[in-house]
Amino acid sequence: MKLKQIESLLGRIQQFSNPKLDLEQYPTGPHIASRMLYTAENTFGDVNGKVVADFGCGCGTLGIASAFLGADYVIGIDVDLKSLETASQNAENLEVDVDLIQCDVKNLSSRGQVIDTVVMNPPFGTRKKGSDMEFLSVAFKVASQAVYSLHKTSTREHIKRVALRDFSANSAEVLCELRFDVPQLYKFHKKKEVDIAVDLWRFVP
Amino acid sequence: MRLLTHNMLSCNIKGVKNGYPLRLEAEKWTEKEVDFNAKFLRGIFPKIDWPALVGSARSFGFNDLLPDEAPDSSLLASDDDLLRRFHHALLEIHVEEGGLVCPETGRRFPINKGIPNLLLHEDEV
Structure with missing residues (x-):
């Protein structure tokens, strides 16, 4: 499937109706999501024919x-039932099979x-410190081939150090820097749209 | 939830040692055809816990779908019928309603609308 086609199909996904602040429920936009998975497949061959888990789906x-x-x-894991039910509906509408599990990723x-x-777009850990690293830690335990994850560019050095030292990653590489448009979902966002610099990482466990 | 997912899940309550496999209680399920991919099936076969898969298939009454003993992987290369039955068990049965029961504690994790709920209570973390 072509990149443009994937992006356009992902544009039909229904997003959070009432995003939950404590879970840092920012939607992953079709632009970022399509490029993330397209790169994972076309550059590294990590998707086609594989078992893929989406953490905090x-x-x-x-x-x-x-x-x-x-x-x-494909397995999607999330703590929030409402999101999972939307995910289930989205998968059905787009005619793909995704198994869903309600579970706190860290457990x-x-x-x-x-x-x-x-693959994951974890909470950035801005509301609950360390939640991004909890996700990463579990991802390293279960993935046998690769982990793709989005993290704030401002945490780049920290992520690299923890991945290589604490999680014994074979490699930790920033594939590209992206602009993450966080629309004004929450009251504490003063500006209409906030642009956050985000790194797309590929880790080999 | 399909049986490949069941095959990898174990009870996550703190302190539980023998939390695998979770006993599957299937109250309602559906079968849905998916594309047959022999390469994928042969690749995943060695990673599957065979007794757990056979046990979960039996919870739907599929008693003769799979042999009790894990077949030799060379058999999967030559026996197309066996590979198709493996495919059906692993990928085409969807549990819609039911539960997953921890073999050690008896704790039941419900499955509603196809989604197992593995959230833990405060005293289980």
Whole structure:
């Protein structure tokens, strides 16, 4: 599937109706999501024919994008039931299969090496400190091939250090820097739209 | 929830040692055809816990779908019928309503609208 086509299909995804502040529920836009998964597949071959898990899947954008790029099995995990029900509806509307699990990612317990690739847009840890690293820690435990994740550019050095030192990553690489448009979802956002610089990372566990 | 997902989940309550496999209680399920991909199936086969898969298939009454003993991987290369049954069990059965029960504690995690709820209570974390 072509990049433009994926982006356009992802544009049909229904997003959070009442985003929850404590969970940092920012939607992953179709522009970022399509490029993230397109790169994962076309540069690294981490999606097609693989088992892909989307951590903190929200309304399912990254998981659904993985399915478009040929993932054979997609699992979306989120703590919030409302989001999962929206994700389920989105997957059905776009005619892809995504298995959904309601679970706090940090408490996920899985056996074996079933999951090849983890993709995620984790909470940036601005509201609850360290939640981005909790996600990353679990991703390293379950992924056998690669982890793709978005983190604030301002945390780049910290992420790299923790990934290599604490999580024993074989590699930790920033693939590109993106502008993350966070629309005015919450009252504490004073400006209409806030642009955050975000890194797209690829880790090899 | 499909059986590949069931095959990788274990009970996540703190302190539980024998939380795998979760016993599947299927009250309502559907079957839905998905594209057959022999390469994917052969690749995932060695990562699957066979007894757990056989047990979960039985909870739907599919008693003869899969052999009790894990077949040799060379058999999967030659036996197309077996590979198709493996495909069906792993990817085409969707549990809509039911539960997952921890073998050690008996704690039941409900499955509603196809989504298992593995959220823990405060005293289980």
